[in-house]
Structure formats: structure tokens, C-alpha cells
Amino acid sequence: MIRKGVGWILAFALLVVLFTYESPDRSSWMAWSLPLTGTVIAIDPGHGGKDGGAISSTGDVVEKEVTLAISMYLRDFLQQSGAFVIMTREEDKDLASPEADLAKRRKAEDIRNRVKLVNDSSPDLLVSIHVNSIPSPKWSGAQTFYSPTFKKSAEVSYLIQDEIKRVLGNTDRVPSKTNNVFLIREVNCPAVLVEVGFVSNTEEAKRLQSQEYQKAMANAIYQGILRQYSGEKVPMTP
Numbered sequence: 248m249i250r251k252g253v254g255w256i257l258a259f260a261l262l263v264v265l266f267t268y269e270s271p272d273r274s275s276w277m278a279w280s281l282p283l284t285g286t287v288i289a290i291d292p293g294h295g296g297k298d299g300g301a302i303s304s305t306g307d308v309v310e311k312e313v314t315l316a317i318s319m320y321l322r323d324f325l326q327q328s329g330a331f332v333i334m335t336r337e338e339d340k341d342l343a344s345p346e347a348d349l350a351k352r353r354k355a356e357d358i359r360n361r362v363k364l365v366n367d368s369s370p371d372l373l374v375s376i377h378v379n380s381i382p383s384p385k386w387s388g389a390q391t392f393y394s395p396t397f398k399k400s401a402e403v404s405y406l407i408q409d410e411i412k413r414v415l416g417n418t419d420r421v422p423s424k425t426n427n428v429f430l431i432r433e434v435n436c437p438a439v440l441v442e443v444g445f446v447s448n449t450e451e452a453k454r455l456q457s458q459e460y461q462k463a464m465a466n467a468i469y470q471g472i473l474r475q476y477s478g479e480k481v482p483m484t485p
């Protein structure tokens with residue numbers, strides 16, 4: 248009986264200790280347990296403002312809107328996993344100065360300012376989001392591009408493409424290396440560009456407009472990034 252009493256007192260004391268000492272640490276414990284804590288990720292929603300980017304033949308699916316919507320979903324996923332997220336834009340604007348009037352000059356200034364904004368924040372990764380368009384309506388499917396400067400760019404691009412295939416199930420495209428995209432080539436960090444689909448394909452243009460599809464695409468990109476930061480070994484570098 249006495250033993251039992253001692254047991255209860257010990258149990259009670261243990262509970263007091265747990266509540267006293269665990270609670271203040273809980274928030275930091277939670278922060279440490281998030282998979283992307285301490286990671287800085289830059290997201291670049293392509294185009295914006297006067298620069299609409301590619302447009303569907305019906306005129307109602309505009310690249311700058313699709314890229315921003317997917318980027319905002321991606322931002323939320325990454326923040327929920329503890330990442331610190333830098334956005335090159337969060338509204339319908341480009342990054343050119345108001346004085347830049349000619350479209351060509353605006354474009355050049357816009358892209359230089361995106362590079363500067365990304366480099367000033369020294370992120371661990373840049374993900375630029377764009378929508379593809381070609382004259383023929385028959386091509387579809389999202390594809391990830393990477394700059395060869397950093398090995399990590401190829402790895403994360405492989406994992407993102409793998410997740411796009413798995414989550415969306417509508418493409419067998421493979422990641423592609425490129426030196427021709429100014430932004431991902433000029434930044435001082437691993438960088439990928441995701442062409443989230445072809446607005447020139449009628450069916451895909453419709454999908455790109457749907458919130459459900461935009462969220463699924465953001466989720467696929469997010470899952471690829473998570474796999475990269477979980478330390479997964481990439482079986483083959485594309």
C-alpha cells in the first residue's frame with residue numbers, strides 16, 4: 248500500500264516535471280522538427296504586370312497569373328515545413344522601374360532585378376515558375392530545367408520532375424540542362440526553372456487554370472524539394 252502510494256507520488260512528480268520543463272521548450276522543439284527549418288528558398292513567379300507571358304488561344308489563361316498562383320501555393324507548403332521563403336513578386340507586377348517604357352528594356356531590367364533580389368537574399372535554392380507555349384497545340388506536360396553551375400540544381404530538378412510524374416501522372420518528360428535561361432544561370436545558388444505545362448495545348452491550358460491542378464503542381468514541386476533536403480541520394484543525375 249505504501250509502495251503504491253510512493254508510486255503515485257513519483258508519477259505525479261514526474262508529471263509536474265514534464266509540464267514545468269517541457270512546455271517552454273515545445274515551440275523550439277516543434278521548429279527543430281520541421282524538415283526545412285533553416286532553409287532559405289527563393290520562388291520566382293515568372294512575368295507580371297505589363298509582361299503577361301504566354302497566353303492561351305482562348306485568351307483567358309495568362310502565364311503571369313498561373314505562375315503567381317502556383318508560386319503562392321508553393322510558398323505556403325514550404326513555409327509550413329519551416330522554410331524561409333523569398334518571393335520575387337507576390338502581386339501582379341514586374342520588377343522593372345516605372346521609367347522603363349519599351350517592352351524590351353523593361354524585360355531586361357526586370358530580369359536583372361530578379362537576379363539581384365535573389366542574390367541579395369543568398370538562398371539555398373531558387374525555383375522559377377513559368378508556363379510553356381509553342382506554335383503546335385499537340386505538346387503537353389510539365390518539365391524542369393536546371394543550370395549546370397551547381398550539382399544540386401541537377402539533383403533537385405530530377406526529384407521535382409520525378410514528383411511531377413508521380414503526383415500529376417500526365418507526363419513522362421525528363422529534366423533538361425540549359426545554359427540559356429539568364430535568371431537560373433546568373434544567380435549564385437542552385438536554381439531550377441519549372442515549365443508547369445503548355446498553355447498552347449487546349450486541355451492543358453484548362454488544367455493550368457484550375458486551382459486544384461495549380462495546388463497539385465505546387466505540391467509536386469514541394470515534395471521534390473523535400474526529398475532533396477531529406478538527404479535522398481539521387482539515383483542518376485540527368
Ligand SMILES: [Zn+2]
Pocket residue numbers: 293294300301310377378
Ligand atoms: Zn515564361
